[in-house]
Amino acid sequence: MAWTDERIDHLKQMWEKGLTASQIAEELGGVSRNAVIGKAHRLGLKSRPSPVKAKAKTAKGAKPAAKPKKAAVKATKKPKQKEEHVARRAMPPPTPAARTHAAQQSKMPKPDGPKIVSVGPGGFLRQGPGDQQAPIPPAPPRRLVPAKPSEEIADKTSLLDLNDRICRWPMNHPGEPDFHFCGEEVNPGFPYCVEHCGRAFQAQLPRGARRAPPPLPFGGPRVR
DNA sequence: CCCTGATTCGC
DNA sequence: GCGAATCAGG
16 A cells, blocks of 8 residues: 555654554554554654664674575675675664763754644644654652651551551551551560450350451451 | 564565 | 565563
8 A cells, every 4th residue: 555645644643652563554554564664764763662773782793693594595686785784783882871862962952842843633733854752751650658658647657667566457458548557565475466466366266156257457348 | 472673675 | 665574672
């Protein structure tokens, strides 16, 4: 299928949006993943993290032994290109810092933002071909528990407050804002206070005389 | 093996 | 210019 302007534009948008070549090919229809990648390269919009791109190592020992079948064909057809290929592999690899620097420079001269070429449907702004969109800011770090204790447990016993002398019976549920520990003085020799030792260590009653056990601190219904 | 993007090269 | 074949990392 031919690369019409609409399809090329669609390809550009999805490529810059971060969709994979397979997804783009499926979306466009009538083209393969390789066709999308090849077209993207010809359009000049490559980059994007590639699993193969991040190598450029092994610049010393080289790998003379490789693909004897294809190598023979290539050698007879295009020996010169193969030499160039080898020579390019041997070139000094650009450092990651250099890549980062270059990427920053591409954006540095235009602190005013990308040039707006036109306004597309829905109000989104089209950018010029040479304008790389600003790097996606990294997602803010997330915590399972708040960095600062919430007000509900400001005067409660937190994980950091635990020691050998206070009851570590959990109150409420881990991960919830009001989760804390009992904090009472322990029953000497036990990790819990007298009351919670009564919950944690129960004498076995004779069969038939057992009552339903109290809810467990974890997993069961709320216990206070 | 599956996925990914990069690259090569016959057409 | 196109894209299948191939490479190579995850």
